[in-house]
Amino acid sequence: MSQKIGIIGGSFDPIHNGHLIIALDACEQFSLDRVLFVPAFQAPLKSKSPDASPAQRMQMVEKATEEEPRFLASDADYRFESTSYSVRTAATLKQDFPDADLHWILGADQIAQLHLWRDIEKLSEQVTFIAFERPGFKSTASPELPSHTRIKRGKLRQLDISSTEIRERLKSGQSAKYFLPANVFAYIKAENLYL
Ligand SMILES: Nc1ncnc2c1ncn2[C@@H]1O[C@H](COP(=O)(O)OP(=O)(O)OP(=O)(O)O)[C@@H](O)[C@H]1O
Numbered sequence: 529m530s531q532k533i534g535i536i537g538g539s540f541d542p543i544h545n546g547h548l549i550i551a552l553d554a555c556e557q558f559s560l561d562r563v564l565f566v567p568a569f570q571a572p573l574k575s576k577s578p579d580a581s582p583a584q585r586m587q588m589v590e591k592a593t594e595e596e597p598r599f600l601a602s603d604a605d606y607r608f609e610s611t612s613y614s615v616r617t618a619a620t621l622k623q624d625f626p627d628a629d630l631h632w633i634l635g636a637d638q639i640a641q642l643h644l645w646r647d648i649e650k651l652s653e654q655v656t657f658i659a660f661e662r663p664g665f666k667s668t669a670s671p672e673l674p675s676h677t678r679i680k681r682g683k684l685r686q687l688d689i690s691s692t693e694i695r696e697r698l699k700s701g702q703s704a705k706y707f708l709p710a711n712v713f714a715y716i717k718a719e720n721l722y723l
């Protein structure tokens with residue numbers, strides 16, 4: 529039987545408990561065998577480059593995922609040092625896992641702009657999307673999406689946490705201690721990130 533593999537792509541600048549909780553929810557609610565966490569070299573619709581380097585973001589993802597056997601860090605987007613279009617990520621992962629049934633996990637902010645993703649026609653053939661709500665964002669998909677786009681909805685859970693808030697808290701001298709795994713927080717402090 530083919531493996532059901534979840535993919536969660538992101539800038540992960542830094543990875544936080546919101547990412548980990550939606551990945552776990554996706555695993556449990558849709559019986560995924562594993563979830564690949566794929567740091568984007570540069571996310572396509574973000575004008576700003578990440579604050580942390582690609583290597584630092586990968587280190588944080590590896591630390592965050594080390595204790596859950598179903599979670600795995602993937603360098604699928606780092607193999608090309610250019611803008612990380614998901615259609616290419618999915619094709620790369622299809623080569624790594626030829627028999628896999630791929631599910632792309634994402635939050636409401638991305639669902640709302642999914643029709644703007646590069647070659648969404650082709651990506652919609654390659655993956656099923658699993659969408660999660662997110663406070664402050666409408667999770668309505670655009671009618672412009674191709675009709676064959678499959679979107680499954682995760683059970684409602686609102687996680688008001690973002691990498692932006694974590695970066696801002698650290699910049700202003702507040703703690704971000706319980707927003708992300710303790711080993712990732714320790715790494716951020718050791719590397720003097722986001723100051
Ligand atoms: N709290 C959350 N609830 C639901 N989905 C989330 C949440 N945080 C992130 N995601 C989803 O995880 C994926 C990766 O997100 P990303 O790495 O850009 O984190 P972010 O918190 O949105 O970062 P930033 O604040 O820098 O934009 C995206 O699909 C995003 O929608």
Ligand SMILES: O=C(O)c1ccc[n+]([C@@H]2O[C@H](COP(=O)([O-])O)[C@@H](O)[C@H]2O)c1
Pocket residue numbers: 536537538539540566568570571572573574612613614615638644645646
């Ligand atoms: O392929 C696209 O055009 C595309 C547009 C926007 C976002 N994505 C992917 O969605 C993931 C989350 O992106 P972001 O902006 O929330 O960090 C990340 O893996 C991006 O590569 C992909």
